[in-house]
Amino acid sequence: MTKTILSLLLLSAVCVTPASANYFSNPRLGVNLNVGSAPNPKPSDLRAIYGYTERTTVVAEAAPAYVPPPPPPEPYHAPQIAQAEPAPAPLPAAPPAHVREFMVFFNFDKSTLTPEAREVVDEAVRTAKANGAVRITVTGHTDTVGSFRYNQALSERRANSVKNEMVRMGMNGNDIATRGKSFSEPLIATGPGVREPQNRRAVIDLGQPAIASLE
Numbered sequence: 001m002t003k004t005i006l007s008l009l010l011l012s013a014v015c016v017t018p019a020s021a022n023y024f025s026n027p028r029l030g031v032n033l034n035v036g037s038a039p040n041p042k043p044s045d046l047r048a049i050y051g052y053t054e055r056t057t058v059v060a061e062a063a064p065a066y067v068p069p070p071p072p073p074e075p076y077h078a079p080q081i082a083q084a085e086p087a088p089a090p091l092p093a094a095p096p097a098h099v100r101e102f103m104v105f106f107n108f109d110k111s112t113l114t115p116e117a118r119e120v121v122d123e124a125v126r127t128a129k130a131n132g133a134v135r136i137t138v139t140g141h142t143d144t145v146g147s148f149r150y151n152q153a154l155s156e157r158r159a160n161s162v163k164n165e166m167v168r169m170g171m172n173g174n175d176i177a178t179r180g181k182s183f184s185e186p187l188i189a190t191g192p193g194v195r196e197p198q199n200r201r202a203v204i205d206l207g208q209p210a211i212a213s214l215e
Helices: 002-016 043-050 115-131 148-168
Strands: 023-026 031-034 101-105 136-140 176-180 201-205
Touching: 101 115, 115 148, 115 201, 136 148, 148 176, 148 201
Parallel strands: 136 176
Antiparallel strands: 023 031, 101 201, 136 201
């Protein structure tokens, strides 16, 4: 009789108790026990019964390799343009050279002035007035045709012809000296008796400006 009652109690316990009652599990201890034919509970059932929370292992991602920042760009420097050296200041213009001598040519054995000779005398007078010449010397010359004495007189006449023309153009005769050299100072050296046109001449020497030169 007693055995019969125990069997009934066990049967009733199996029928009344839900299937989960036959499952003994402790996830924290890693123990799972299933008594009878009840199915294993789902993880959601375990969370409801034991307050179990699944542990999720988070694998930390590897930190990226350190890449140094690029160096800052170098400051921009404008290219240096070589400055051309300034041109030296121009030198002051040299004063024009003082023209001292004018040469007048004559025809053979003549002391009269040709038109070309008068133009030269005119230029000499204008230069003398501009530069302030106070003492002028006119020297006559001849070629080697004839005697020295004859040519001496001819050279003096040629010098006086030039002086007279200069006085006619406004020069003071007292400021003009004359002299003759015959053929002793030829412009072109020749032998005796040679008609050399460049030796038949008179030279007007204006001297230094504003300086008297008496002979």
